[in-house]
Amino acid sequence: MTSTKPTLCWGRYQKKPRAILELRSRKLLTDEIQPPPPDSGDVAAADTPASSQPPPKRRKLSPSARSAPVSGDSTASDTDEGSVRVQKNHVAAGIGKSPTRKTDQNSLEAAGKVDNSVVRVVRLAWFTDSLAKGKVLPVDDYLVYQGRKKAPALSQSLPKAEDILKRAREDHTGSRPVSRDRFRHGNTTQHPRLAHAKRPHLDQESTSERERATRLPPIPDYLHNEYSCQRPAPLSSPNCAFIEQLKKVRTLRTLEDDQVGIRAYSTSIAAVAAYPYLLSSASEIARLPGCGPKIVELYKQWKENGYLDDVQEAASNPKMKVLLLFYDIWGVGAKTANDFYNRDWRDLDDIVEFGWNKINRVQQIGVKYYEELQEKIPRAEVEEIAGIILEHANKLRNGFQMVIVGGYRRGKASSGDVDVVLSHPDSDSTKFFINDIVTSLEKARYITHTLTLSDKNSERGQAPVAWKGDDRKAGSGFDTLDKALVVWQDPKWDKAAASKNPNLHRRVDIIISPWKTAGCAVVGWTGGTTFERDLRRYCKKAKRLKFDSSGVRQRGDGGEWVDLESDADGNPAPDMLTAERRVFENLGLEWRPPEERCTG
Structure with missing residues (x-):
């Protein structure tokens, strides 16, 4: 029996979702082939709801559930992108015989042939390594995704003109029988979803619309x-x-x-x-x-x-x-x-x-604090909170500058939280400063809870995050700068009017950046989610650079830091906003004011 070969694809990416997206863009739809389940003895017990009836509930805390989702302002983004190469039905025999899913492969071998409905996506390194060694390597160590092709939707051929005329005459004379059973027992059995399918949208386009x-x-x-x-x-x-x-x-x-x-x-x-x-x-x-x-x-x-x-x-x-x-x-x-x-x-x-x-x-x-944290923060209050933070910073060490970033800087009338970036021309002043500013604000009773505090940037000498190679994940980016995520409440109120502080609790993020990369910090914390995602993609694909809010590094050549913010003579920027403009300029991007970075 003649053996057929699976479809093999390769590209510059490491993640399964990206592989699926590339296949989908080429109209190649698949169902993932799951790996065989591990030994039952090795599987940890999953959380399961208690079988007993829960005890009676106490007082209600929750508000009525929202009827529609609310989009967030996160600027986190993925970085793995790349093109795909597809090779259909002419893969070398060595690849076709290298099973990556034993269950599926064994059943195919038993049938005497390899299933050509299987699509395997491998990293580009498989192709380059095979060329380097002069032979086709097994794909097992390079596999990103494996799936089975979905059957294409059946297409109906266009009716002939004589058939249309014949049906019209039959309809006119009433001679054409109508079988209800055809709908009741035929199509709905083969396609059960049709029984409850939505009525398709009928386009009505007038001449004026055309x-x-x-x-x-x-x-x-x-x-x-x-x-x-x-x-x-x-x-x-x-x-x-x-x-x-x-x-x-x-x-x-x-x-x-x-x-x-x-x-x-x-x-x-x-x-x-x-x-x-x-x-x-x-x-x-x-x-x-x-x-x-x-x-x-x-x-x-x-x-x-x-x-x-x-x-x-x-x-x-x-x-x-x-x-x-x-x-x-939260x-x-x-x-x-x-x-x-x-x-x-x-x-x-x-x-x-x-x-x-x-x-x-x-x-x-x-x-x-669910209900309080759902309340939006007006611009005036954002500015008031930011002013207090800057005041405390300069009391500790004079000379700090600050930029309010996030949705406020993009022009929103109100914000879900307050994001500020602080920096100082003296690099010693920003090192581990996040601990000092949080302690000062806690003592003044502005910070009621510190949710997260990170000084990882200071621990690595305030250097930009290292580039670890295209095949290695550099990290989520959360700890790339020193930062504190806190709950804030104004401690001042009229105690004669209320015995308890009536001021709302607010979410505040305080970010500390060294001066030499403050422009990258401001850029990285200002744009909308997709703006930041595409900025990283642009740097990767168009400039061979790794952009991060802690700075920019080369991809390759040791991953050296790239100074985007000093002038031609090596002088640092005089302020944080000038540094931000230089980042755009030296990346070859046209300047976009914050109000034009609202990509959602």
């Missing part, structure tokens, strides 16, 4: 750039209502752990945010980069109804309501929210009643 499509405004040149850090994305987009709906769907995908969907929605949102005109038709949005058929359909849906079906359904879905409630707790991410739900917790009372000793201290504080 004419308007021919007169659409030209796409701005900057929208042809691949990276959102190369485009202006203002806070007040003319399409903000549609963007907000897309953000809510992205939050739903986050709760479903759909990493590919999160990335795709982020790219589309950034493109729509950069489009300077009010969208008027599906054909107009189809022209935008990253806005494929799915976004076009969502636009039609929103245009017709004023909302997206996924968002509307989430508002009435009991499980999604609970997940959104938990996801809004210190709780998507994975933890699902874990809480799987423990049979359904509101804040359940967490307090049955899980208080099972959650960490940060999550306990998030639950305790």
Whole structure:
């Protein structure tokens, strides 16, 4: 029996979600082939809900669950990107005979052939190592993802003209029988989802709409750039209502752990945010980069109804309501929210009643001050908090400068938290200074709780994070600068009017940067999520640099630090905002003011 070969793909990436995205972009849909389960004796017992009925609940703490998700302001981003190469059905025999999933391979060998429906994605190093050794190497050590091709959707051939005329005559004479059983027992058996499928959207395009499509405004040149850090994305987009709906769907995908969907929605949102005109038709949005058929359909849906079906359904879905409630707790991410739900917790009372000793201290504080931390912080209060921090810093060591970053700097009327970057021209002044400033603010009773305090940057000599090679993950970026994440409360109030402090608790992040890389810190903490993600991608692919809020390093040549902020004579920037502009200039990027970095 002739042996067939699996499809083999390779590319510059290390992560499974990226591999799936690349395959999907080439219309190659797959179902992942899971590895065989480990020995049952080696598997740790998973958390399971108690079988007994929980005791009665105490007083209610939780507010009513939100009906729609709220997008966050995180600037964390992934860095693994790359192109893919696909080689179909002509892989060397040595590769086809190197099983990576024993269960599937054994069954195929028993059948006498290799299943050509299997797709394997390997790192580019497999190809280069094979060339270097002059032979085809096994793929096992290079495997990123393995899946089985999905069967393509059946396409119906176009009817012939004579068949159409024949059916028309039959319908007219009433001679054509209609079989209800065809729907009741035929199609629904083969495709059970059709019984409850939504009615497809019927496009109604008038002649005037077609004419308007021919007169659409030209796409701005900057929208042809691949990276959102190369485009202006203002806070007040003319399409903000549609963007907000897309953000809510992205939050739903986050709760479903759909990493590919999160990335795709982020790219589309950034493109729509950069489009300077009010969208008027599906054909107009189809022209935008990253806005494929799915976004076009969502636009039609929103245009017709004023909302997206996924968002509307989430508002009435009991499980999604609970997940959104938990996801809004400070210190709780998507994975933890699902874990809480799987423990049979359904509101804040359940967490307090049955899980208080099972959650960490940060999550306990998030639950305790849930309602207060949901309240947005007006710009005036952001400025007041920042002013107090700078005042304490200069009392300790005179000469500190500060920039308020985050959503405030992008122009938001209110913020979820307060983010400030502090720096000093003397590098000795910033070393381990995070401990001093937190202690000073605690003594003055402004900081009520310190959630996280990191001085890792000082421990490594205030040097930018090292580049560890393209094949190694450098870290999440959380500890790249000294920082403190704290809960803040103004300790001053009219004690004659109230016996207890009525001031709301606020979330505040204090970041300390050495002067030589303060511009990178300001850039890294100012932009929207996708802006920061694409800035890292741009540096990696276009400049062969590793960007981080602690500084920039070369990829290769020992990973040397690259000074982007000194002038031609080697003099440091006179202030933090000048340093920020120099980062843009020396990276070859057009300057974008903070108000144009609102990619969502």
